[in-house]
Amino acid sequence: MSELRRVMCVEDDADIRMILEFSLTTVGGYDVCMCPGGRSALQQAPVFRPDLVLLDVMMPDLSGPETLAALRGMPCMRGVPVVFMTAKAMPDELEQLLQHGATGLIVKPFDPMTLPKDILPYWEHGRGRHVLA
Amino acid sequence: MQLQILVVDDIAESRRSLCDLVVTLGHVAVGADSGEAALALLQHCRPDLVLLDLLMPDMDGFEVTRRMRELDGGRWMPVIVTSSLQGEEHFIHALENGADDFLARPVSPGLLEAKLRHYGDVLALQGQLSSLAQRQSDILDNILDPVLTLDAAGRVEEFNRAARTLADLRGEPLGNGAPCSALFGMELNALLAQRECRLRRVGGEEFEAEVGLSEWREHGRVHFTLVLRDLTEQRQVERMKDEFLATVSHELRTPLTSVLGALGLLAGGAAGALPAPALSLLDVARRNGTRLSRLIDDILDLTKLEGDRLVLHQRPQLLAPLLREALTANQGYADRAGVKLAAEGLDAAAVEVRLDADRFQQVMANLLSNAIKHSPAGETVQVQLWTSPQGTRVTVRDRGPGIDPRFRARMFEKFSQADGTDRRAQGGTGLGLYITRMLVERMGGRIAADDVDSGASFSIWFPVDEAAPVPHG
Numbered sequence: 001m002s003e004l005r006r007v008m009c010v011e012d013d014a015d016i017r018m019i020l021e022f023s024l025t026t027v028g029g030y031d032v033c034m035c036p037g038g039r040s041a042l043q044q045a046p047v048f049r050p051d052l053v054l055l056d057v058m059m060p061d062l063s064g065p066e067t068l069a070a071l072r073g074m075p076c077m078r079g080v081p082v083v084f085m086t087a088k089a090m091p092d093e094l095e096q097l098l099q100h101g102a103t104g105l106i107v108k109p110f111d112p113m114t115l116p117k118d119i120l121p122y123w124e125h126g127r128g129r130h131v132l133a
Numbered sequence: 134m135q136l137q138i139l140v141v142d143d144i145a146e147s148r149r150s151l152c153d154l155v156v157t158l159g160h161v162a163v164g165a166d167s168g169e170a171a172l173a174l175l176q177h178c179r180p181d182l183v184l185l186d187l188l189m190p191d192m193d194g195f196e197v198t199r200r201m202r203e204l205d206g207g208r209w210m211p212v213i214v215t216s217s218l219q220g221e222e223h224f225i226h227a228l229e230n231g232a233d234d235f236l237a238r239p240v241s242p243g244l245l246e247a248k249l250r251h252y253g254d255v256l257a258l259q260g261q262l263s264s265l266a267q268r269q270s271d272i273l274d275n276i277l278d279p280v281l282t283l284d285a286a287g288r289v290e291e292f293n294r295a296a297r298t299l300a301d302l303r304g305e306p307l308g309n310g311a312p313c314s315a316l317f318g319m320e321l322n323a324l325l326a327q328r329e330c331r332l333r334r335v336g337g338e339e340f341e342a343e344v345g346l347s348e349w350r351e352h353g354r355v356h357f358t359l360v361l362r363d364l365t366e367q368r369q370v371e372r373m374k375d376e377f378l379a380t381v382s383h384e385l386r387t388p389l390t391s392v393l394g395a396l397g398l399l400a401g402g403a404a405g406a407l408p409a410p411a412l413s414l415l416d417v418a419r420r421n422g423t424r425l426s427r428l429i430d431d432i433l434d435l436t437k438l439e440g441d442r443l444v445l446h447q448r449p450q451l452l453a454p455l456l457r458e459a460l461t462a463n464q465g466y467a468d469r470a471g472v473k474l475a476a477e478g479l480d481a482a483a484v485e486v487r488l489d490a491d492r493f494q495q496v497m498a499n500l501l502s503n504a505i506k507h508s509p510a511g512e513t514v515q516v517q518l519w520t521s522p523q524g525t526r527v528t529v530r531d532r533g534p535g536i537d538p539r540f541r542a543r544m545f546e547k548f549s550q551a552d553g554t555d556r557r558a559q560g561g562t563g564l565g566l567y568i569t570r571m572l573v574e575r576m577g578g579r580i581a582a583d584d585v586d587s588g589a590s591f592s593i594w595f596p597v598d599e600a601a602p603v604p605h606g
Contacts, residue, residue, distance in 0.1 A: 013387055019394030026403045058383050087386035093379075109390040109426055113401035 004123045008033045008050035010041040010067060011085070012059040019112050020054065028116025038062025038070070046076045052123045053077075054106070057086040057097065065100045072101065081122045085110070134253040136160045139180040141171040141197065142215075143189045151184060151215075151240060158246050168192030168200075175204050182252055185232070187216040187223060195230045202231040209259060211252045215240060278362050285355040287313030287321030296361075300335040321357070332361065340365050371442060378436060385429050393422045431564040435547075438571045445489040445575055452486055452525065453479040456516055459497035466502060471510030474501075478518035484525050486595045488576040499569045500529040500591050507533030507589065524596040532588040544582060545570040 007030045009020045017034050024030045033048040035041040037059055045053075053071065057064035064084055071077045081103035086094075094105055104122040106115070138155050142148035143166050152162035163180060165171040168191055171183070183201065187194035194214050201212060214227040217238035224235040234248060273280055279296035281289055289311045292299075299307045301315040313321045317330055324330070327344050334340070345360040398404060400415045407415070437443040460474050467474050497516075504514040508531045517528040536544065548563040573580045573593055583590040 013391070015391035016387070016394065019391055019398065022398050022403060023394070027398070027401070087383040087390070108386050109393040109422075112394045112397045113403070 023112035038067035168197040504531035
């Protein structure tokens with residue numbers, strides 16, 4: 001796959017999901033799979049086979065980091081970059097989040113007009129690692 | 134003072150007459166007819182003073198005196214020996230065996246009265262001293278924090294009840310004579326520099342404590358009083374506040390994400406072309422949404438700064454690359470405003486300053502965005518790096534209208550902007566310069582507005598770190 005095509009979004013807020021869908025499909029032209037929570041993501045990942053995952057951090061039930069840990073164990077997720085989305089913006093907190101093993105971080109509020117472009121570096125970076133492995 | 138006096142004499146008549154004399158003098162008398170009887174009595178009652186005849190058949194007075202001293206519970210009980218023998222050798226012998234005084238028989242009432250008054254005074258004084266000491270001890274024991282007294286070498290001399298819960302590094306309860314290092318893991322010199330330390334309780338529980346240490350002298354000898362305050366509850370409250378802040382931050386930013394997101398998509402034409410008036414309205418909405426977002430950021434920063442909970446990662450950093458990064462980050466904004474960015478002094482000798490790189494970028498972002506915001510199109514905002522043996526200075530200079538003199542005095546304070554209209558038009562929060570100042574000061578620097586003929590200039594000054602090694606050659 002030489003192009004970013006399929007983006008899976010895991011976000012518990014319905015309105016933010018709508019913004020994300022609008023941004024990634026209408027502006028970005030990607031195929032998307034919207035998941036309202038971690039459990040749904042774990043079910044959908046092997047079916048949808050995303051190229052990149054946008055993962056909300058603070059969710060009820062399974063949190064972002066917990067979902068990430070579970071996703072990492074799935075063969076379909078090998079080499080797929082996972083980008084955290086968070087309302088936290090303090091530099092020290094961002095550092096901590098990256099320790100969980102996410103490829104990158106997008107801070108809320110984000111710009112929906114530029115989001116499709118902003119996730120490209122994470123896809124390229126993540127993909128590069130997969131090829132080397 | 135009325136005394137309880139034990140009269141020990143095997144001869145009934147002399148015992149009785151001495152008891153009568155004691156009572157006449159205003160005291161209470163109890164009689165014992167032998168050494169054994171006296172010692173038995175002392176098992177369950179404690180007289181204030183003993184009048185003891187030296188010559189008794191079962192046990193001589195010397196032996197009784199010795200045995201009495203053994204029974205002594207720590208409080209002094211004067212023993213006056215009496216004897217009708219001539220010569221002083223037996224009195225000297227008695228005194229050497231623990232007697233406090235002697236009276237020759239027949240006992241002179243005047244002499245007895247004088248001695249009893251004297252010992253009464255001494256016992257009263259001793260009683261006062263004892264209650265004073267007990268009071269001090271009670272006060273210390275009712276202090277909930279552990280209080281320890283250390284000697285000049287840092288060894289524990291005494292400690293209050295609260296300190297009994299403390300254990301040394303091996304888990305053993307605290308004891309007198311324990312060296313400073315056994316309890317704190319460091320010598321006294323190191324402890325003097327600490328404001329906090331980690332301690333252990335008997336039972337293994339560890340906790341953090343605030344260290345209050347002060348030095349005093351007694352007869353030229355140095356002592357230290359050490360007060361330890363358990364910080365566990367304070368830390369918990371701080372953690373709760375941080376959690377609350379994180380939740381508030383999330384709760385406020387979540388709806389804002391949708392608001393700004395929807396407005397951004399509309400303004401970007403993602404839902405179709407919109408007529409100009411609609412776009413203007415969208416502009417208003419987005420501008421204020423962004424302002425709200427920045428306000429949330431600033432207030433969270435502020436709460437952490439003022440609560441002293443902002444964690445700074447201070448490290449020596451090369452300034453030139455940081456400044457170049459700041460310029461790049463703000464280039465987009467400058468381009469959109471038609472303002473040029475220039476730098477001076479970045480290529481000079483590698484200047485290193487101890488600071489938090491991320492927070493420094495935050496400061497530079499504030500200063501640069503202010504400068505760009507106030508610059509007319511076509512003008513240049515200049516960043517200057519200047520270094521001297523005393524320290525390093527970073528200046529941000531713009532050619533805008535300059536600082537309103539009415540505003541200048543309060544410029545670095547909270548919610549101060551030139552006036553209300555400026556705030557609305559420029560989308561600021563009124564907190565930027567205040568937070569900038571707090572961050573600069575927390576990083577060890579100073580910020581000020583410079584006096585310039587035109588435009589505005591802000592300088593951050595980092596003095597040379599005295600603790601850093603001076604480079605040679």
